[in-house]
Amino acid sequence: MVGAPQAAGGPERRLLELGISLPPPPTPFGAYVEAIQCGSLLFLSGMLPVIGHEPKYTGRVGTELTLSEGYDAARVACLSGLAAAKSHLGTLEAIGRIAKLGVYISTAEHFQEHPKVADGASELLRDIFGAEKIPPRVVLGVASLPLGMPVEIELIFEVAR
Amino acid sequence: MVGAPQAAGGPERRLLELGISLPPPPTPFGAYVEAIQCGSLLFLSGMLPVIGHEPKYTGRVGTELTLSEGYDAARVACLSGLAAAKSHLGTLEAIGRIAKLGVYISTAEHFQEHPKVADGASELLRDIFGAEKIPPRVVLGVASLPLGMPVEIELIFEVAR
Amino acid sequence: MVGAPQAAGGPERRLLELGISLPPPPTPFGAYVEAIQCGSLLFLSGMLPVIGHEPKYTGRVGTELTLSEGYDAARVACLSGLAAAKSHLGTLEAIGRIAKLGVYISTAEHFQEHPKVADGASELLRDIFGAEKIPPRVVLGVASLPLGMPVEIELIFEVAR
Numbered sequence: 501m502v503g504a505p506q507a508a509g510g511p512e513r514r515l516l517e518l519g520i521s522l523p524p525p526p527t528p529f530g531a532y533v534e535a536i537q538c539g540s541l542l543f544l545s546g547m548l549p550v551i552g553h554e555p556k557y558t559g560r561v562g563t564e565l566t567l568s569e570g571y572d573a574a575r576v577a578c579l580s581g582l583a584a585a586k587s588h589l590g591t592l593e594a595i596g597r598i599a600k601l602g603v604y605i606s607t608a609e610h611f612q613e614h615p616k617v618a619d620g621a622s623e624l625l626r627d628i629f630g631a632e633k634i635p636p637r638v639v640l641g642v643a644s645l646p647l648g649m650p651v652e653i654e655l656i657f658e659v660a661r
Numbered sequence: 662m663v664g665a666p667q668a669a670g671g672p673e674r675r676l677l678e679l680g681i682s683l684p685p686p687p688t689p690f691g692a693y694v695e696a697i698q699c700g701s702l703l704f705l706s707g708m709l710p711v712i713g714h715e716p717k718y719t720g721r722v723g724t725e726l727t728l729s730e731g732y733d734a735a736r737v738a739c740l741s742g743l744a745a746a747k748s749h750l751g752t753l754e755a756i757g758r759i760a761k762l763g764v765y766i767s768t769a770e771h772f773q774e775h776p777k778v779a780d781g782a783s784e785l786l787r788d789i790f791g792a793e794k795i796p797p798r799v800v801l802g803v804a805s806l807p808l809g810m811p812v813e814i815e816l817i818f819e820v821a822r
Numbered sequence: 823m824v825g826a827p828q829a830a831g832g833p834e835r836r837l838l839e840l841g842i843s844l845p846p847p848p849t850p851f852g853a854y855v856e857a858i859q860c861g862s863l864l865f866l867s868g869m870l871p872v873i874g875h876e877p878k879y880t881g882r883v884g885t886e887l888t889l890s891e892g893y894d895a896a897r898v899a900c901l902s903g904l905a906a907a908k909s910h911l912g913t914l915e916a917i918g919r920i921a922k923l924g925v926y927i928s929t930a931e932h933f934q935e936h937p938k939v940a941d942g943a944s945e946l947l948r949d950i951f952g953a954e955k956i957p958p959r960v961v962l963g964v965a966s967l968p969l970g971m972p973v974e975i976e977l978i979f980e981v982a983r
Binding site: 690691692693694695696697698699700702704705706707721763765767769770801803804805806807808809813815 | 861862863918919920921922923928929930931932933934936937938940941944945948956957958959960961962963964965978980
Binding site for chain 3: 539540541596597598599600601606607608609610611612614615616618619622623626634635636637638639640641642643656658
């Protein structure tokens with residue numbers, strides 16, 4: 501694609517090389533939309549580790565779920581975010597930088613291993629968009645998440661012109 | 662209003678039709694301001710369900726408060742956000758898209774009904790701005806909120822040119 | 823500096839007058855970067871009260887830690903954010919407005935004194951950037967934070983042209 505923001509190894513090609521299929525784009529659980537573009541920023545709704553509307557995981561990381569399950573939950577939720585972005589933009593090639601990754605993890609009060617869970621999303625984005633596009637991130641341990649799920653992902657993308 | 666971003670059914674008119682009066686704009690509880698515009702984005706402080714500086718509700722949703730009270734708390738906090746935006750912009754007609762709605766709900770650990778609470782804000786925005794402007798949203802269950810209130814609302818608006 | 827966004831009392835000068843030395847810029851605990859600029863907005867990763875990679879404080883505010891320690895933790899984390907911004911931009915003079923200050927405080931469920939903790943960050947920003955640049959803020963009590971730290975700070979800066 502001439503003039504595409506990424507040349508040879510753009511994100512769509514990397515998905516193929518990595519053998520990753522995006523899930524169907526998520527659909528809302530309530531009165532909201534999954535994505536909206538304001539200027540060059542694409543804001544997404546919080547993404548959950550669902551398959552369709554079914555939670556892949558429920559419970560808190562470090563209590564009912566292991567770190568490894570938390571890592572996978574962050575990855576699955578992030579894949580939904582990419583599916584939502586692709587559904588809105590037509591192609592992941594339209595993504596420039598990634599402005600924000602928020603990783604919100606349902607935990608008990610003494611949990612401390614947040615970075616290991618958040619890496620499930622960060623490493624997916626690195627693998628697909630390349631090391632030079634790893635985003636900053638905000639990682640919090642929260643009291644509860646919709647439907648008892650363990651991780652929610654917030655993404656703000658920059659849309660390349 | 663000629664050239665207004667919304668013609669007949671703009672948000673100011675919808676407020677009238679719905680019989681909704683915005684509360685007085687909120688004033689800070691500390692060293693912060695309620696709103697700031699950067700480029701075309703208007704960022705607001707977290708909005709609480711207060712009347713003046715008095716909490717309308719205290720306690721956690723699903724524990725001390727019912728879902729229905731949580732829904733109303735989200736609606737009341739969102740109305741404060743609209744009052745803050747109007748105070749800054751002069752009129753709600755200046756609002757283009759709504760980039761982000763964050764709904765942060767004080768809950769115990771096993772709460773799962775976040776979407777039903779968050780709809781209190783989403784449905785208000787839909788009723789006032791129209792279904793085509795329902796924003797994406799990020800919904801979290803948190804451990805506590807200022808002054809023991811049950812819901813806090815974050816809003817980022819796009820300012821129309 | 824001719825043409826700088828702030829003239830006499832810019833933030834670099836205020837740091838000197840206040841006798842504040844910024845810490846070394848923070849380095850990541852995982853697969854993320856500390857800052858990224860998209861258009862005129864500079865998004866930072868969540869900032870923690872660390873000295874190097876060592877937590878200055880651990881525990882929850884209002885339980886293991888006093889309000890005064892929470893205030894200082896918010897201030898220390900905010901200083902790291904300024905160091906990250908300066909590292910990215912070269913100088914704090916490049917900062918225009920401050921779009922968002924998020925203050926996320928690890929608390930037990932009945933904590934209510936969030937504004938007094940958040941003022942540790944807000945008052946620092948006021949002292950350095952001036953009262954006319956105090957940002958809006960979003961303050962939440964969360965269940966846990968990375969490595970057991972008591973406060974995390976989110977900052978989005980506007981970069982002046």
